[in-house]
Amino acid sequence: MASEKPTCRWGIVSTGFIASWFVDDLALDRPDANVKHVIQCIGSSSLEKGEAFAAKHCPNSKPAIYSSYAEVYADPDVDCVYIGTPHSFHKQNCLDAIAAGKNVLCEKAFTINAREAREVFEAAAKKGVYVHEAMWLRHRPLVADLTKLLHQDKVIGDVFRMSSDFGFYMDIAGLPETSRLKDPKLGAGTLLDIGVYSLTWAILALDPDSPKNSQTPKLLAAQTQKNGVEVLSSVILHYPSSGRQGMITSTTLSDAPSDVVCRILGTEGYIDVTGLAPSHPASFTVYTKKKDGGGFEEASRSNYTDIGHGFVHEADDTALDIAAGRKESPIMPWKETIRVMEMMDEIRKQGGTKYPQDDE
Structure with missing residues (x-):
């Protein structure tokens, strides 16, 4: 039974x-x-x-x-x-x-x-x-399939670079003064709201050991503030052990101009992840070098359809973790959450965005 x-x-x-x-x-x-x-x-x-x-x-x-x-x-x-x-x-x-x-x-x-x-x-x-x-x-089947192709199957050779831009236009100045998006005490700014997705793509693409034995890259960050609120973040990530680099951005000054939410480059090709936004990937296409050495050709395309809004995967994984008696998620363990928060702390430090809670 x-x-x-x-x-x-x-x-x-x-x-x-x-x-x-x-x-x-x-x-x-x-x-x-x-x-x-x-x-x-x-x-x-x-x-x-x-x-x-x-x-x-x-x-x-x-x-x-x-x-x-x-x-x-x-x-x-x-x-x-x-x-x-x-x-x-x-x-x-x-x-x-x-x-x-x-x-x-x-x-x-x-x-x-x-x-x-x-x-x-x-x-x-x-x-x-x-x-x-x-x-x-991190719980989406697309991500599990993509990271396997990148880091185990090495379908584009050795990954060396990635980029991800999350642009979501919002008239911050025109929002009511009570809006959390205008209040530093409430974590206003692009980084914690949407930039964390661009950062997550960088980790997924560049760090094959995440989340079990994640590396912490060197960061070079710049941020732009308007009316006391961060509206643009740009970050270069560099993993010294592998030389891999990433370039990520987030902004509320404009929508992203393309449906390519992440591009990952390797020595033998590249992968474009497409969707509505870095938070909503829908497909990825693998491009490999042509055999005659002239450019790239499409090798495969994988399409994914959300079940509902796409939250079922994390809900299922959480329920199964609890049923198994686990205290942490193997997909997003505590040390990985802390490491990502530390990286965003460093980005804000370099970019000049400070919250009142930072002094507590």
Whole structure:
């Protein structure tokens, strides 16, 4: 007799945009899934807001609705808390959930800085609970297939260079003064919101040992601020052990001009990853050197279709981790989250972007 699928009962913290996508995906009918997801409860700033959220995004279930996050943490039927609040609130949300003995899946950027991330993981270690940064990009089948081709099969030879640009136009000056995107205390700027995706592509392309034995590259960064908010980041990464280099950018001054969200160059060819944005890859094409030595030719193209919004992979992996008794994700372990936060701290240091939390 086949064993029953593991079940994960979720407590949702936030009724914002990203949380709505995550909950939509939890609610999908997937008979072939290897785990069962239950939306146990939703925490919001008011019962009315929570009920409206549930009515829209949980059409086939009736989760408990709470008017505070504390009630989510206290719910004895919750197996894992999903935290979808803005990243400036992540540290406290995580610490509160951990104190209640809950497992946690927390959206990226995991915290404001590396110090906060260490504080969260230290608390989790003491409490013995599972905590995982929800960098959904790393869980996608496209990424698993691509990194195998790059680092195991070496379909383009030795990788030596990559580039990724995340451009998303936003009129920061025209936003209300209450917007988190204008407030340094709330982590305003492109780096933590979208630049982390460009940075993740650099790590995936250039570091074959990530995440188990990740290397930390040398960084050369520049940032541009307007009205006190970082609106453009440009970073060169250099891995001294291999000589590999990456060039990544993020900006809210303009949309990206191309559907190529990442280009990876090797000694025998190159790969273009295409999609709506670095956060939403949809395909990749392998180009190899022509046998006559004149340029490149398409060798293969791999297309991927999202299931729902694309959050099912990280949700499934989290549920399976918890069912197996793991305290960390092997795809995004604690030390990798800290290392990425340290890299972003260094980028901000060189670029002149400072948050009040950096002095705490």
